Amino acid sequence: MKEIRDIAEKNLNIDPQILCKCGGAHEVCLNCNKCRVGMQNQLAFKESNLNELIDHTLLKANASTSDIKHICDEANLYKFKSVCINPCFINYVKFNIDSSLVCAVIGFPLGANSSETKFFEVRKAIEAGAQEIDMVINVGLLKENFHQYVFEEITHISNICISNNITLKVIIETCLLTDEEIIIACLLAKKAGADFVKTSTGFSTKGAQIEQVKLMREVVGPKMGVKASGGIKTHQDAIDMIEAGANRLGTSNSINIVKG
Amino acid sequence: MKEIRDIAEKNLNIDPQILCKCGGAHEVCLNCNKCRVGMQNQLAFKESNLNELIDHTLLKANASTSDIKHICDEANLYKFKSVCINPCFINYVKFNIDSSLVCAVIGFPLGANSSETKFFEVRKAIEAGAQEIDMVINVGLLKENFHQYVFEEITHISNICISNNITLKVIIETCLLTDEEIIIACLLAKKAGADFVKTSTGFSTKGAQIEQVKLMREVVGPKMGVKASGGIKTHQDAIDMIEAGANRLGTSNSINIVKG
Secondary structure (H helix, E strand, O other), rough: OHHHHHHHHHHOOOOOOEEOOOOOOOOOOOOOOOOOOOOOOOOOOOOOOHHHEEEEEEEOOOOOOHHHHHHHHHHEEEEOOEEEHHHHHHHHHHOOOOOOOOEEEOOOOOOOHHHHHHHHHHHHHHHHHHOEEEEOOOOOHHHHHHHHHHHHHHHHHHHHHHHOOOOOEEEEHHHHHOHHHHHHHHHHHHOOOOEEEEEOOOOOOOOOOOOHHHHHHHOOOOOOEEEEEEEOOOOHHHHHHHHHOOOOEOOOHHHHHHHH | HHHHHHHHHHHOOOOOOOOOOOOOOOEOOOOOOOOOOOOOOOOOOOOOHHHHEEEEEEOOOOOOHHHHHHHHHHHHHHHHOOOEEEEEHHHHHHHOOOOOOEEEEEEEOOOOOHHHHHHHHHHHHHHHOEEEEEEEEEHHHHOOOOHHHHHHHHHHHHHHHHHOEEEEEEEEEHHHHHHHHHHHHHHHHHOOOOOOOOOOOOOOOOOOOOOHHHHHHHOOOOOEEEEEEEOOOOHHHHHHHHHHOOOEEEEEOHHHHHOO
């Protein structure tokens, strides 16, 4: 994958002599904030238990506590991996779920808050009980090649998550990015120590696309997570995303998906 | 307007014996956080200078600093009332505009952040140079009749704005509300001391609708602002909104509108 390696060497401050040992198509070691060499592969398979891959999601502006209670009950019944909600509901979800995790979105869905507001929101989300954090990058600044800004923002949030043992997913909003920008965003998120790259907010022009999920998996390699989200409605959609490389799915059609 | 008065008496903690002196269709004094009795009427007319009513707006996730620079240049040329942007650009706009104000959105566009994150974001926005604040209410909790929650959130932000001499607009996302919910949201925003009620984020199912703008003006009376936003593309759209009662327009089609 010469092209991905070239993009990494050109855009990240890395030593081209030190080779990658965790399997990313960048080939050169990114000197990540959290080294993944000793970690297990995170790949999912179509035979995987789908419920364990699903972030059961409700992010609409008009969601009420009774809507949230409903998806918590569903998560308890189907044992979904997490319940993914806006921050105002973290505490409420925490007291209404059994084994599923509490996943909160940060800087959502535009990612154009100030960095300090995102940092504040992450800290408060964790205090309130969030166990997984799905943050949105500053898409406009990434596209304008302010890579250091985007990297430092992710790194700061990643450090908060690492020190609290929280899973961090980085939403890159693929539908607004070129392939090269997707590659760069994945590299920055990986180097910053995030646990997942995630395709979409579900509030932009498109959700997860198979080719983009494949590209994201190729870039980050097998030891980092890839979450596909947005527009995943059917069992077949879910299988397609897993076969493209996703090991986590964000969807509100979770029950349709697990029932096949 | 017996119905609006009934809704006010039923949903707000007010004394039905004390009559309104500022002209709202609620008829009964709301005992507002900021009394408007001594203020001038805020109505606009189709003969008004349109540029002075326009918040020149760019809120897309992929907006770059060069896009923002471009709308600042336009605002300088056409002397728009404000430039309305996401918080990460406040400082940048401040250094690129002449007489227009810096307007920042808060809790945008879902309004489903924790209240404390919204408060933090407002304070940081003002520190960074914002002169107008457009905040989104928690729509889901309003619809579930958690009026006290919504009122206290607006009031807290209103107090920050009042003490800093900042204009506060409250986005109620009319397309997600019933007429009764629009009335309640307007009453809560007025009682909390906000300067404007605003129709829409532009990121939900619909933008400003004429009948809803009329209703909002009717509820709040002539001494509070009404901002119509979302889907205002032409000179005629702007005139229609002004005739419906709007005295501020949020749009990215500002130049088309002023050129007629």
